[in-house]
Amino acid sequence: MTYRYLPMTEQDKNAMLDSIGVQSSEELFQDIPEKVRFRGELNIKKALSEPELVREMSRLANRNVNTKDYTSFLGAGVYDHYIPSIVDHVISRSEFYTAYTPYQPEISQGELQAIFEFQTMISELTGMDIANSSMYDGGTALAEAVNLSAGQTKKKKIIVSKTVHPQSREVIHSYAKGPNLEVVEIDEKDGVTDLEAVKREIDEDTASVVIQYPNFYGQIEPLAEVQDIISQQKKTMFIVSSNPLSLGYLTPPGEFGADIVVGDAQVFGIPAQFGGPHCGYFATTKKLMRKVPGRLVGQTKDEEGRRGFVLTLQAREQHIRRDKATSNICSNQALNALASSVALSALGKQGLKEMAYQNMQKARYAYAKLQEANIPVKYHGPFFNELVVQFSDSVTSINEKLEEKGFIGGFDLETVDENMKGAMLIAVTELRTKDEIDRFVQELGDVYA
């Protein structure tokens, strides 16, 4: 059989083997000891032609409920937002997606500049001095921030609010085992971090306090008050995980003294794609510039004085510093950072504000409708685009019924907290119409009754 990705003909092969000076390609593999040589054929599925492949993959794709065919009120860290058409057209330029890390700046100015623009946009959004070129996702970016804080302060205790995304907290715990950090979780009170508990826990051994803004339940944490508590400790760092879309309306964490701001840019131009790839961002202060994990692009000039861009401050990175590197990260999420840059360019100054505002308005409309339908909303503090609704039934069975009506219901909080039986986290984005919200609340009312 011949394969469309393999151009070598029999004739090519013979000519090349001849030039190498061997009789057969088998001779080139004779350095593999016979004991470990794999003989026979791998026991995997046989090759498919392109039409067969499309049929098979369509079969699999069609078995997944998706947000194009269903109306989704599911968020919990991954959101259904407006993706301008232009985004996919740009990231489909194969000069971008078939390139790798821009090691040769003379033929990589496109990628380097796109990243530089991304760094600028993230710095602007978060109110921080600088941002890196991207991380795997919001969860691992947060864990890297935690490890950085421990390395920088030489302290081992990390205080994490339980209103931080539960999966991100799990990742923090996993990463913290490397440097043997002590992770202390703070309970929530009325849907936000219990600040009295933070005051009790924080001490001179505390490397950092981690807050999510808006938090996992959609509530807007009082960063100013957290800042006051942290500033009592000389070295303790303030780490904020933030949905960057909310920063179109909310005061950015940088203005509340955050040392590191991380999060996920999935909200800007990146589809959910079953959880990844998304796009972590990492923003911080000038002071921590040389401690940042991952790649940084800097502006400079070429020999003729023309502006250009290069990978810079590489002495932090694994390929130079090896075991002394600030992180082991190598590949990042460059193409998704490009997608987010394009989405942010399309939205621009006005669109960002409008989109954030619409999320807040639509979520408030849903809130009012739920109240009207006598469906209890659990938390009543200021919120962004998510809210928690309390049912007596299990949320999973409600979601099954909702699906029959064409809805993807909210997140079942019981799956992450056994005390949250019947609690559903609902996300209302700018894509949900009044009519969809009305029908959704009506369905919930029917279930609730």
Add this chain to the structure above:
Amino acid sequence: MHNQDFPVIFEYSQEGRVGYSLPELDVPEVDIELDDAYVRKNDADLPEVSELQIMRHYTALSKRNHGVDSGFYPLGSCTMKYNPKINEDIARMSGFSHVHPLQRTESSQGALELMYDLQTHLEEITGMHQVTLQPAAGAHGEWTGLMMIRAFHEKNGDYNRTKVIVPDSAHGTNPASATVAGFEAVTVKSNENGLVDLEDLKRVVDDQTAALMLTNPNTLGLFEEHILEMASIVHEAGGRLYYDGANLNAIMGYARPGDMGFDVVHLNLHKTFTGPHGGGGPGSGPVGVSEELAPYLPKPILTKKDDQFVFDGDRPDSIGRVKPYYGNFGINVRAYTYIRTMGPEGLRQVSEFAVVNANYMMRELQKEFDLPFTQHCKHEFVLSGKRQKKLGVRTLDMAKRLLDFGYHPPTIYFPLNVEEAMMVEPTETESKETLDAFIEAMRQISAEAEENPEIVQEAPHTTVVSRMDETTAARKPVLRYEKQLEE
């Protein structure tokens, strides 16, 4: 702004211009109750541009970028093979791209079936007992694997195993991952044949050895022939063997890490299995383990119960979650599409042709360039530019000169144990004509080094910018666009 400067997108901005289209707010507008301190006062200074301006800007940027589709890209250790277009189409199907990771598993069975089948395929290709798709990239997989080895030793009450051995030719992520996982990295030397020095390995292995990390073929493109001896040295001392799958493209269907005695394996799906490199990512770094280490896999794991695919989070010995959700699914879809395109015979041909291509280039180029290790290579090889260095032409200069011929240069100055290294990986998707043209360009550059060194030393001559002042970039970092600087 220099008059030849290529604009950044912020420089097109004009107040009032937009590039988006959102529906009018269709719900009654209410006052947003929020303390004024939390209402943003200074807008994020994003560009205000029209859709065409955006498209022109990024199209122009793309033309200032070299990808595999632009031309040959023999970047050693990165496996810059062709990225099939069907993969892109499949990954964009709504049933893959617009699926929420937290929706009911009953409604995600297609995605789960795909992941499960991909795991099964990777288990067979690597000869490992069980695979997780959770890690986001190779380095993330390395750290995941090392954390599992650490958990295994600790479970056995073996808290004294604090050292991870890495060869001097190893990729930088290996020692970096060891540190992040809480180990101390210890170096083992290579011998005169470019392979791990067995005597030195015996010297560094002791009762503190947690693991040996190895790429096979190694970063010189050479197969570690004594792999079984190495495995027994490490295993007898109580350590475990870690396989860095960066170079799996050389051996599919010819040898499997599991059969060589490796206990943990990570794969780079964006290399061997055609997930596009994306300008630096996203990747995907699945990890496979032996049966002994399976209990420590990150949770949850994906299993099959009756006819349903389900996640199992009840894993008491697990190292925990390493990434929210289940890995870079979109990249895994592309890898799966590729594996189903090639099948067992195709994957074996991939490795065969990758090795034939590399050996052909190596033998052709060793006439003009120093070849430190002369045995047959696998999928890549390392030349040394020391012959040309004597003429005042460095490997960096030759790399820059290659740009004038329309090529992405090989990986340079790596591995560290070869002077003026040039690491060439042609991959199997390149035709003989392409290889011949590249060989010809290299020969010309070698001749130029002797006859007209300035043309090499001053290269590139044809790119949109010339060599960059990297020193100033690092000394006075400018990491974001600042309007006031330009005005």
